Amino acid sequence: MMKETTRVHSQELSDLLLDLYSACHELAMSAFLPHALSSIKRRLPFDSAWWAMTTLVDDQYKFHASYVEGLPQNMHLLWLSIQQDDVVGKAFVANPDQTLNFTPDQVDSTKGSRWLARxxxxxxxxxxxxxxLMIxxxxxxxxxxxxxxxxxSESExxxxxxxxxxxxxxxxxxRMTELRRLHAQGSEQRQPMAVVDRLGAIHHAEAAFMEQIKRQWPRWWGPRVPAPVLDLLLKGETSHAAPNIMVQWFWVGDLAVMELSxxxxxxxxxxxxxxxxxxxAGGASYKEVAQSLGLAPATVRHHLRVIYGKLEISDKAALVRKCNSDGGAAL
Incomplete structure (x- = not known):
């Protein structure tokens, strides 16, 4: 009987995973989590659900996402008000990657947990x-x-x-599928990407993104983007030029896709x-450049000296080559 029960549960899990892996590629972000919980509920009945993403900053929990069904919308604020006296929260934080089963007696064992349950x-x-761990x-x-x-039950x-x-x-x-779809620009070149929120917390990052960020900022460990990037993100900017990489981002609602190049x-x-x-580089003389841009010829010469220094070149021919190379497409 036990083997038969295990076989049934394995088949249920397999069917559920096939359904959800298909849905996560097809559904919008706003639709996937409700669909997932509905699918789980058919196999594992429940009355309410709370999914959230948090980080621990200076011994304080920050909620970067919170989704509830059958519970108050301000569930995260209710929990924060009693977190120091919550037996459930303390137990699952101390036992990561394990599913813990709490009974009414355990839920009622502290004043804070009992109040939240009521x-x-x-x-x-x-x-x-x-x-x-990475973030x-x-x-x-x-x-x-x-x-x-x-x-x-234990099987549940x-x-x-x-x-x-x-x-x-x-x-x-x-998340990544939806944001890439919204940002589709017809370019075949793929850059390492991450998804961040308006506080700079990383929700998801590709391995190549993390590797490049760590190379640029070796002492960075998350959970938010490196400080120079965070400072500009909080100011409403959309890019940061680090010594070796360009960090650019665009917003879709309250989440941003961050790309490295x-x-x-x-x-x-x-x-x-x-x-x-x-x-x-297009062939104009000093005077023609000056007339075109409304500058003095001496100012144009000064700009060119600075340009040659920054590009580490010494003449116009080299500038033309820079402008015509793949790396000079921006010019």
């Missing part, structure tokens, strides 16, 4: 937290039942524990220097 209605809780980020999903008589606990790593991977795939020497030129370089 406020929101949950009695039995299956909770799992998964940690992304010091925690994803958790709590499923709860609101009737003392309807406990979660195991089912959820096996599911969670896949679900987190699907959420990453879904190698820096070319032309990135060091100011807008006016780019205009002077383009005109001069």
């Amino acid at each position: 406020t929101t209605g949950f009695r039995h809780v299956l909770c799992t937290v998964n940690v992304k 010091a980020q925690r994803h958790f999903l709590a499923l709860s039942r609101h009737d003392d008589r309807h406990a979660f 606990r195991c089912f959820k524990e096996l599911l969670m790593p896949h679900l987190n991977s699907m959420l990453d795939i879904n 190698p820096r070319s020497p032309q990135d060091a030129l100011s807008r006016r220097e780019l205009e002077v370089a383009k005109c001069f």
Whole structure:
């Protein structure tokens, strides 16, 4: 009987994963998590659910995303108000990547947990937290039942524990697929990418993105983007020129796709220097460049001296080659 039960649960998990992996590529970000929870609920019944993504900054939890079903929309604020006295939260933080099964007696064992349970209605809780070590980020999903008589079984606990790593991977795939689709520009060249929020916290990052960021800022460990990038992001800028890479981002709602590309020497030129370089490399004389841009010939000569120094060249022929090379496409 036990082997038969295990076989049934394995088949249910396999069917669920096939459904969700397909959906994460096809559905919009706003639709995928509700679809996933609905699919899970058919196989693992629950009354309410809370999914969230957090980071721990200066011993304080910051919520970067929170989604609830059957619970108050301000669930994260309610939890923050009693976090120091929450038996559930302390237990799952201390046991990453494990699914813990909390009974009503455990939920009611502290004043804070008891108050939260009475406020929101949950009695039995299956909770799992998964940690992304590279960016010091925690994803958790709590499923709860609101009737003392309807406990979660051990097989249901195991089912959820096996599911969670896949679900987190699907959420990453879904975000990146949707944002790439929205940002499609017809370019065949793919740059390393990451998804960040308005606080600079990294939600998902490709391996190549993390490798390049670590090379540029060896002492950086997350969970937010490196300080020079974060400073400009918070100011509303959309790019940062680091010594070896260009970091650019665009917004889709409250999330941004961040892309990395190698820096070319032309990135060091100011807008006016780019205009002077383009005109001069196009065949214009000093005077013609000056007339075209409304500058004095002496100013044009000064700009060209600066341009030659930044590009590490010494004559017009080299400037023409720079402008006609792949790396000089911006000119």
